[in-house]
Amino acid sequence: MKLLNYTTKYLAGVFFLILIVWAGLLYYALLDEIYDSMDDGLENQKLLVLEKASNDKSVLGQNEFEDGYYTIKPIVDPGDRAYRDIYSDTTMFMQNEQDFEPVRLLTTVFKRDGKWYELRLITSMVEEDDLIEDLAFGLLWLYVGVLATILILNNLLLKKIWKPFYNLIKQLSGFRLDKPEQIKGDSKIEEFNALYESVNTMLNANIEAYAAQKQFIENASHELQTPMGIIRSRLELLLQKGDLSDSQLKEWKVIMDNVNRMGRLNRSLLLLAKIENRQFEEAQKITVNQTIDDILLNLQALFEHKEIEVDKIYANEVVVHANAELVYTLFNNLIKNAINHSDKEGHVKVMISGNIVTIENSGEAPLPVTEIFKRFYKSNAASQSTGLGLSIVKAIADRYHYEINYRFANRHIFEIVLIK
Numbered sequence: 001m002k003l004l005n006y007t008t009k010y011l012a013g014v015f016f017l018i019l020i021v022w023a024g025l026l027y028y029a030l031l032d033e034i035y036d037s038m039d040d041g042l043e044n045q046k047l048l049v050l051e052k053a054s055n056d057k058s059v060l061g062q063n064e065f066e067d068g069y070y071t072i073k074p075i076v077d078p079g080d081r082a083y084r085d086i087y088s089d090t091t092m093f094m095q096n097e098q099d100f101e102p103v104r105l106l107t108t109v110f111k112r113d114g115k116w117y118e119l120r121l122i123t124s125m126v127e128e129d130d131l132i133e134d135l136a137f138g139l140l141w142l143y144v145g146v147l148a149t150i151l152i153l154n155n156l157l158l159k160k161i162w163k164p165f166y167n168l169i170k171q172l173s174g175f176r177l178d179k180p181e182q183i184k185g186d187s188k189i190e191e192f193n194a195l196y197e198s199v200n201t202m203l204n205a206n207i208e209a210y211a212a213q214k215q216f217i218e219n220a221s222h223e224l225q226t227p228m229g230i231i232r233s234r235l236e237l238l239l240q241k242g243d244l245s246d247s248q249l250k251e252w253k254v255i256m257d258n259v260n261r262m263g264r265l266n267r268s269l270l271l272l273a274k275i276e277n278r279q280f281e282e283a284q285k286i287t288v289n290q291t292i293d294d295i296l297l298n299l300q301a302l303f304e305h306k307e308i309e310v311d312k313i314y315a316n317e318v319v320v321h322a323n324a325e326l327v328y329t330l331f332n333n334l335i336k337n338a339i340n341h342s343d344k345e346g347h348v349k350v351m352i353s354g355n356i357v358t359i360e361n362s363g364e365a366p367l368p369v370t371e372i373f374k375r376f377y378k379s380n381a382a383s384q385s386t387g388l389g390l391s392i393v394k395a396i397a398d399r400y401h402y403e404i405n406y407r408f409a410n411r412h413i414f415e416i417v418l419i420k
Contacts (some may be wrong), residue, residue, distance in 0.1 A: 023139050042106040045121050070121045078109045164192040180207045231259050286327050288318045295332045307345045315353040330396045333389040334359050355418045366408030
């Protein structure tokens with residue numbers, strides 16, 4: 001949800017609550033004003049009837065409402081009720097409506113020629129349910145109108161005000177540490193200018209750290225390769241002399257294996273660093289089927305050595321836009337992993353269906369799902385593996401937003417969902 005719509009949601013909720021409270025107060029204020037107006041009218045009608053009764057004695061015989069809006073009937077001495085007005089709400093049958101309708105009633109007493117009379121006057125009043133209905137519709141339209149106004153303001157005025165912010169987001173979304181560009185922006189609003197300045201300061205620090213890290217990785221890799229190359233050449237020279245005993249040959253093999261392992265480890269760590277630093281940017285269209293075929297051909301000797309049966313099932317051809325070396329490394333590591341975790345005379349299957357590549361291999365025990373993609377994880381501590389193969393696979397998958405999953409169903413199953 002965008003920022004403008006997010007704020008509108010809260011404004012709409014707050015305004016709705018305010019409108020409900022305001023509607024209640026308005027309703028009771030209107031009722032009070034209506035009652036005051038009706039009571040004033042009844043008071044005026046009372047005075048007119050009393051004046052009329054003083055001049056026309058026949059008025060004192062008006063004892064039914066059918067003949068007018070008032071009735072007069074003689075009563076005994078009212079005592080404390082004398083000259084006191086009583087207002088009340090009641091209903092009366094209306095001929096035009098053919099139903100009982102609410103009316104306001106004024107009851108009072110007066111004295112003429114030594115006799116007491118009760119005067120009752122009525123006037124029609126607004127029906128509360130009609131008032132509530134009309135008020136509700138009016139407030140509803142007011143609410144809709146205010147919301148429409150807020151949305152228009154958000155999309156015209158506020159959107160223009162927030163333009164520097166969205167410009168900053170656009171520039172940051174395309175920012176790359178390996179190809180840095182200055183974040184540019186100018187606004188009349190002081191806070192936005194401060195934001196641009198802070199972002200540039202932070203990015204400059206990250207650019208410097210990235211450059212230093214990249215330089216360190218390259219230097220460290222180069223410096224490590226040099227002594228390892230010297231050690232390897234010296235060991236090979238020592239072997240060529242041919243004067244080593246059996247025990248010395250065993251020691252030589254252990255040293256050479258560890259030197260080779262150190263070389264593989266150095267190359268793997270360097271590859272991981274390059275992937276995470278996005279140093280493999282050149283992308284091209286790659287046919288995954290052909291890449292897997294090349295890998296299987298290159299690993300054929302290893303399959304034959306372990307007597308592993310290989311099946312491949314391609315339901316379709318899948319093409320991705322990525323770095324060729326990384327795609328090759330991704331599937332090469334997965335297939336090598338399948339070989340390493342298959343027993344002799346085992347079985348490996350590679351399948352492509354849609355944009356999903358599945359690599360299966362025979363196995364007896366599942367691998368820990370939470371651990372297999374961690375760096376230096378090895379199911380067998382004595383293995384000569386660097387423990388970085390699947391970490392590299394995960395780094396490449398994350399780099400291209402591929403989804404990779406593992407499960408065990410009497411065999412190891414890796415699924416890679418590719419983005420074409």
